[in-house]
Amino acid sequence: MPALLTYPGVYVEEISSGVRSITGVATSITAFLGRALKGPTEPTLINSFSDFHRIFGGLWALSPLGYAVNDFYLNGGGQAIIVRLYHPNDDHDKKTKAIIAVNCSQESQSLQLEAANEGSWANSLKVRITYPNEAVAKETIKSQGLDKYSITETDLFNLTIRNIETGETETFQNLTVKDSPRRVTEVLKNESKLLRTTSDLPNEIPAKHADAPDKNKSIWDENNPETSIGVVDASKAFDGDDLDASDYTKDSAGMDLLNKVDIFNLLCIPLEASFSEKNYVAIYQKAMKLCADRRAMLIVDPPNGFSADKLGDLGLTGPAARNAAFYFPRIVKEDPLRGRQQRIFAPSGAIAGVIARTDSQRGVWKAPAGVDAAISGITGLEVNLNDAENGSLNPLGINCLRSFPVYGSIVWGARTLRGSDQLGDEYKYIPVRRMALYIEESLFRGLKWVVFEPNNESLWAQIRLNVGAFMHNLFRQGAFQGTTPQKAYFVKCDKETTTQDDINKGIVNVIVGFAPLKPAEFVVIKIQQMAGDIQV
Secondary structure (H helix, E strand, C coil): CCCCCCCCCCCCCCCCCCCCCCCCCCCCCEEEEECCCCCCCCCEEECCHHHHHHHHCCCECCECHHHHHHHHHHCCCCCEEEEECCCCCCCCCCECCCEEEEEECCCCCEEEEEECCCCHHHHHEEEEEECCCHHHHHHHHHHCCHHHHCCCHHHCEEEEEEECCCCCEEEEEEEECCCCCCEHHHHHHHHCCCEEECCCCCCCCECCCCCCCCCCCCCCCCCCCCCCEECCHHHCECCCCCCCHHHHHCCCCHHHHHHHCCCCCEEECCCCCCCCHHHHHHHHHHHHHHHHHHCCEEEECCCCCCCHHHHHHHCCCCHHHHHEEEEECCEEEEEHHHCCEEEEECCHHHHHHHHHHHHHHCCCCCCCCCCCCECCCCCEECCCCCHHHHHHHHHHCEEEEEEECCCEEEEECCECCCCCCCCCCCCCEHHHHHHHHHHHHHHHHHCHHHCCCCCCHHHHHHHHHHHHHHHHHHHHCCCECCCCHHHHEEEECCCCCCCHHHHHCCCCCCEEEECECCCCCCCCCCCCCCCCCCCC
């Protein structure tokens, strides 16, 4: 009813239908952890390998991360989240970030600038200081209200940053060291991808650089500090030492940084060849727990020298193993950084790409395996398995990669690490587990509106209506078994699921069931001779 009825007449009021659409979440956003040449050490979303090359430096011979990300996109991947790990020198005798010191008129002071992130990539940076035209400076002060901060024309300077190797250039005009909207610290922090300021700023602006004395020479001539200044040898940074297990498992760092991410569905950790089995186990055990907590799937790469009898030694067991899948063997591909030599790489990136491609073409309920799950961008597999070897690994929950004539290298397994025949787990198959995670995450996000609503029959009816609509849409897409909705799924939320005691405690219980599609793992063809016509 309208809030206030005052005059005689007709009042119009809109009534809510109670329909709140539940939207399905993404299914193949993939998180990657590892070393990179450059880039932020916070989780960063990318949409292509070009983004990875631009932000993180592309392929790096010392790290498998770039190769895994490249495999992901070659095989149909979409969005990826990159967590760059950096291990500083244990003796602290090498700098993590390059530093450029720009002198002021008073030689005792300088503007200290440091690289935006760790690595030797910033050793090729140079900066140049110029002063704005007096008329331009006055106009800037007036238009931006800098006079309120006691800024004059002599307090402003221009800063140009250039990466000599790549040619990337940034220009920032009308900066100052005084507290104001144009303070150099805040401007670089918010706008620059290359440099930041360090500690305290000087009391005066940096000294101006001269123009190039020779028109044939660039102002970025590395031998002329009068026109620009770069990183001196004592201030150069290095690319970090090899990673160890703590870089992945340390609290509030490593893979814990993924807790800052809204959602990810797949996790790939392409480990370096130097990792021992002990480190391998520690990393993947924590990663498996993280995936179980975040409703994601972990793609486990085989360790070096893996054999089936060592699967139990990895410790990837228990209920959380439903959220992990193991693939064997490793893949072989050309390395463009080493003269296109054949090298062995972790398969997780390629597998994640195949899963993403299958999701987009068929749906999350389709097993990412079979003749449609071809692996692109590789030349072969580390081990070519035959049927007998495949037959000994599959019952253990090990997903095999196989090479077949015509089809090439394909994924030939779709079991979780709870997929061993002896376990008899209800989440034996990857598509069944991923379908359950998809429904869980979608309903978790889509029913937030229920919190603090009056807990009565009206609310229960709305929940049944909205969840039922979501499940029916999946049924129409062929996501469930059964020829009718009643055989495919059910949604129950009423006085039987939510008792008066639950209501008193502020609880509403919703039970959702579905009949999952399971892959046809074994195809049996029976052939019989016909006896022909027999005269009686």
